Every structure is written in structure tokens, then in C-alpha cells.
Amino acid sequence: MHAEVGDKVVMHGRTVGTVTRSGTVVEARGQDGAPPYLVRFDDGHEALVFPGPDVHVEHPAAS
Structure with missing residues (x-):
């Protein structure tokens, strides 16, 4: 899995x-x-996330 600052984690x-x-x-x-x-x-809480199979990353659309 790869993510960058600004990506959305679901x-x-x-x-x-x-x-x-x-x-x-x-x-x-x-x-x-x-x-x-x-x-x-989204509720303002911050946490360290070690993604598993129930997590995916959405990259913002390039403009």
C-alpha cells in the first residue's frame, strides 16, 4: 500500500x-x-494507522 500526504484513507x-x-x-x-x-x-481525531485488508487509499484526482 502506498499513500501520500493529502490522500484519503477509508x-x-x-x-x-x-x-x-x-x-x-x-x-x-x-x-x-x-x-x-x-x-x-473527519471528526478531528488523529491516529496512527497500520492498514489492513479493510482499508483502502483514495488518491485525489490530478488537475
Whole structure:
């Protein structure tokens, strides 16, 4: 997985009743865009994310 600052991280709920969360990559702490990522979620919470199979990265469209 590869992410850069400004990419959107989407974490899908793994169990029934768990909501999907999304946030923006603030910092990629791994080498060359590798995990872990410091993510600021839509509610303002920041967390270090080690993505698993329930996570995907959306890259902003190039303009």
C-alpha cells in the first residue's frame, strides 16, 4: 500500500454495526509512502494507522 500526504484513507467496518470511517493522511511515516500513516479523521481525531485488508487509499484526482 502506498499513500501520500493529502490522500484519503477509508476504513470499512469489519463487524455488523461498525461504521465506515475516513480521514486524510497527514504524514506517511514509512519509507517512500509506506505505512504507518498519521491520519486525521473527519471528526478531528488523529491516529496512527497500520492498514489492513479493510482499508483502502483514495488518491485525489490530478488537475
